[in-house]
Structures are given as structure tokens and as C-alpha cells.
Amino acid sequence: DTAVSQTPKYLVTQMGNDKSIKCEQNLGHDTMYWYKQDSKKFLKIMFSYNNKELIINETVPNRFSPKSPDKAHLNLHINSLELGDSAVYFCASSQGGNDYEQYFGPGTRLTVT
């Protein structure tokens, strides 16, 4: 019954590796988002997809590449991981447009050593 799910919940990896985080929503929403929460707990948007089309792309290193195979899924692939990538990554979804609530997943805690 989970509305927005993410896998894995925890990810520990070494610098230089490539990793992916997966997100799925079963709410029938057409817009999905990735946010990053840094060590100071500050949340910032990274990307957003609407109907599989990239609509928000904040100033994020191009080592980060989102991919949306369909409306219910939005994955985040990170190449050449760096120490500074350590954070909690949250996926969210909503109906398109500005009138709707965003629903968040439980987060993926990424630790780069």
C-alpha cells in the first residue's frame, strides 16, 4: 500500500563508483521529483519529470542523471560518486500543475566513503 517507495533505503559505497536509486509511485500521479537533503537537513529540488519528460533540472552536476521509464517510475543514476554526494535522497510525486500536494518517499541514505 506504500504510495511512494524507494530502493534501496541505505546505500554505502566507495568514491568513484556508479550507483542507482529507484523510485516508484502507485498514486497515478504524472509528475515525479528528486530532492536532496544534505547533512544540515536542508532539502533542495534536483529534478522533476512530467509524463516522462524532464521539466525541472536544477544546477546539479551532470554526474547525476534521472531516468523515467514510465509515469510511475523515476530513477536516479549517479556516476563517479564523490564524498559530497553523501546525503538523503527523496523521491516525491504529485499530479501535474501547481495546485497539488507532493507526496514523499521514505528516502535513501547514501554514504560515500
Added chain:
Amino acid sequence: KQEVTQIPAALSVPEGENLVLNCSFTDSAIYNLQWFRQDPGKGLTSLLLIQSSQREQTSGRLNASLDKSSGRSTLYIAASQPGDSATYLCAVSASGGYNKLIFGAGTRLAVHP
């Protein structure tokens, strides 16, 4: 550039108190404002969404108000309980569309018995 500030950063109150959390934003051209709750190590739970044309929203013991012209919102929690202990985040949907949320740093609330 939209900036969101939340005051106070932390709050500790005895059970039963009514309390007010404050959120201010620098650009009044917002589409909506959303209040979230985040428990330690968990994702965000949406509490209330206020559209830019609305003045307030209520859900149970929670009441959120919005004064767009002055760039302020308050979250009122009535009869606080220990289970209300969490971090409360305010986010505005920035102009430019696509429901891009800009978050404040949060207010960490502790309600003690």
C-alpha cells in the same frame, strides 16, 4: 530568488500547550504553500496545502494560515502532544510553474510529557 525562513529553529514545550510555528518567504509570487512533518530518519508527511488564493486550512488540531502579501505563513498546533514531536517544514511552490518546492530549514519541535 525565493528564500524561505522558519522561526524558531527549535522549540521545546510541555504537553498541552498551543503553539505557533512561523514561515516567511521573500517572493510573494507563489502558487501554494505546503507544511510537512518529518520524523527522524523518515520521509516527509504532508500536513496541509494552502493555495495562493486561500487564507487558511485546517486539519484536526492543525491550522495553517497564509498571508501572501506579507510573505508569511503560520502553523498553529492546538493542545500539543508528545507524538507531535518532529521537524516541521514549510515549502512554497515557486513561480515558474511545475510545482517546484522551495523549503525552509525547518522547526524542530519537542513536546515533553
